[in-house]
Amino acid sequence: MADSDVVEPMEQDDTFEGDLNTSHFPNFRKIRTNSYHKAIQTPPKLTHERLPSVSENSEDPPSVADAILYQKVKERGITIVDDDDDEIVTLLRGKDGLRRQGAKRQSWGCLPHVQESGVLISMSSKERKRQESMFELISSESSYLRSLNVLINYFMASEELRASVTNTEFHHLFSNVEAVRRTSRQFYHSLTKRRKASSVSMHDVCDIILEHVTAGDFEPYVTYCSNESYQQRALQRLMDNNPAFLKILRQLEGGEECAGLPLHSFLLLPMQRITRLPLLVDTIFQRCDVSMPQYDVASRALRETTNLVKKCNERAKSLERTEQMIQLQHQLDFKSTRSFALISPSRFLVKQGVLTRTQDESVLGFRRVARQDVCLFLFNDVLLIAKKKSDDAYTVTDYFTKERLRSRDVINDPVGFILVVEQNQENQRTEMRFEADKPSTKSRWMAVLRHQPVPYNKISNSNLQVEVISSYRAKETDAITLKTLDVYIVLESTSDGWYYGERISDGCRGWFPSVHVKEILNSKMRERNLQRRFRMLGEVTTLI
Incomplete structure (x- = not known):
């Protein structure tokens, strides 16, 4: 790879907050007009040693001194900025005005062969921004692949770490991440092949994205995301209960190969990347003119990547809900109430927790408030009220269909609310008063019991x-x-x-x-x- 082709992803920097008051900067308009050309006049020196390439055959994770890992990258396509000011935001930050940022950022316009071509003079501002957006997608995929290499070649390949866990725990930790890396390699190879085949500017990358998504190449991401709940629980359990694992993990996390970043930040990478992909595509789509043939392709790529993220979310949620229902089936005892079939294909847990039920009662002519802790299990169609028998066992005392429930606030009580049952098991209307441990618990229960989605x-x-x-x-x-x-x-x-x-x-x-x-x-x-x-x-x- 020639020096001019080196992809150097940007490092993480501060974000741009607040409206920019140009009255504080009398030369702002002039700076804004020339900001892009000023930014590219003195590009940083690029070398192979500074940033090794990540080719399809490259499997060795680069050291922290060689490359920026994906966790340190902040893609500008994720955070929307004003197109008119998108180059000046590297100079103007926050409320304190003009100040230089220490973080380095490599852009398409800074590549030597792009500057030498003279295309920046004739190219429209919108097209230049489209080129930058496509370049950012490729460079961030490069950093992402480097981080995957660290996860697999450093953490997953550790013999000591492997020996400290069971086969099941090891599978729950790393799932099908090797298949995810193969997908990323193939995708990155297609992107870089397009970039290298282009003399200066690229005509499109959304067609490549569309091809890979519609061909099912990203299916390993769906599998990986669906195992997220198992993965996170396995990691937490091992850290809490396996001293040998924790000791080895801490040693690995202190190594320069992972730049001192924790294992969990690497395990989250596929979920982060797949959810950011539609945002990067959307940035490209915004910078396509309607008259361009690339406009329709970008629109389709945006739709397909968005659907891919939804599929990942739905699969993960479906498996998590199924596991919850199977677990609850063993924990809940219905002997104190009428028989109830808990498992249903369409039923899932919405919220559970402990509340204090309060009731006014009279003892020897004196009135007092009786308090009893109860466990509520709210599903999408029914509410169960239970008493706790042990740490993982409950006796169900009553249940109501959700459509017959509504909540009512208790004025001047930050933790109290009333649950109104329009029709109980005896076909009677009844009210139950509950107290939460804090105001947010009360608000969350009232919201989930009463509200419909905000239109x-x-x-x-x-x-x-x-x-x-x-x-x-x-x-x-x-x-x-x-x-x-x-x-x-x-x-x-x-x-x-x-x-x-x-x-x-x-x-x-x-x-x-x-x-x-x-x-x-x-x-x-x-x-x-x-x-x-x-x-x-x-x-x-x-x-x-």
């Missing part, structure tokens, strides 16, 4: 939008796992710091702690996020 046309630019700044692993069925850079539209919030939101990339909804996100203040970014949501989802949303 698509009710979501607007007035809704709070947030970007994930730190990952979060969902521990409850009504929560959602957060991955960095994902954007959410907030639909509800609680007084103690929880949000209920929708991920714009695939429409999945759930609760998450607000400490893991930051508000998006830039009005243009907010509007573009809504436009992206419409392009990727239409009127389809998915409830978690």
Whole structure:
């Protein structure tokens, strides 16, 4: 590979927050006009030693000194910025104004052979941005493949780590990641073949994406994503209960081969990459003129990659729900109530938890409030109320169909609410009062008991939008796992710091702690996020 062909993905840097007040920068318009050409005047020196290629036959993971791993890459196609200012955002950041960023970023326009060709002078701004978007997709796939190589050739190949776990645990940890890497290699090979065949600019890459997706080449991702719940539980269990495994893991994670990054960050890579792919395609699609033949191809590629992500989500959720139902079948005892067939093809668990049931009672003429902890299991069609017998066993005392339930708030009580049963087993209307341990628990139970999904046309630019700044692993069925850079539209919030939101990339909804996100203040970014949501989802949303 020639020096001019070296792909150097960008490093992670700060994100651009807030609206840019140009009055503070009198020369801003001039800077903005010339920003792209100024940015490419002094490209960094590129060498093979700085960034080794990742060819189809390359299996050795590069050292941290040689290349940027995917975890350190921040694709600009993920975070929408104003097209007019997209080059100046590397100079203008946040509220403090003009300051240089230390992170390096290699772009298509910085490649020496591109500059020497003179094409940047004659090429339109929109076409140049399309070239940059296609280049970014290829360079980020390169970094992603490097990280996969570290996962397989460093962590998975460790004989000490392999000897510390059982065959089943090893399979749960690494699943079919080798098949995922083969898919990435084939995909990257097709992309680089197209790039090398192009003298300066590429005519398209969305046709390659469309070909690979429609041919079923990305099916290994569906399998890998479906095993995510097994994988995360296996890793946590081994870290908690297997000292030998934990010791070896800590030694591996301290090595320079993985740049000091933890194993779980590598295990999450396929899920992160497949969910980001539609966003990268969407960025290319936005920069195609309607009159271009590439427009229709990009539109189809966007639709197919979005459907691929939905398939991954649905398969993962389906297997997780099936496992939950089988486990609950063994944990729940219906001897204290009428017979009930728990297992049903269409039934799944929505939320479970412990609440305190309160009742007024009279003892020797004195009134008092009786309290009893009960366990609630809410499914998509029925609510079970049970008493705990042991750590993993419950006795069901009553159940109600969900369509006969509604919740009512208790005024001036931050943790109390009333569950109204329109018709119980004796065909009578009854009310039950519950208390939660904190306000967010109350809000989440009331929301899941009462509300219908927020209609698509009710979501607007007035809704709070947030970007994930730190990952979060969902521990409850009504929560959602957060991955960095994902954007959410907030639909509800609680007084103690929880949000209920929708991920714009695939429409999945759930609760998450607000400490893991930051508000998006830039009005243009907010509007573009809504436009992206419409392009990727239409009127389809998915409830978690």
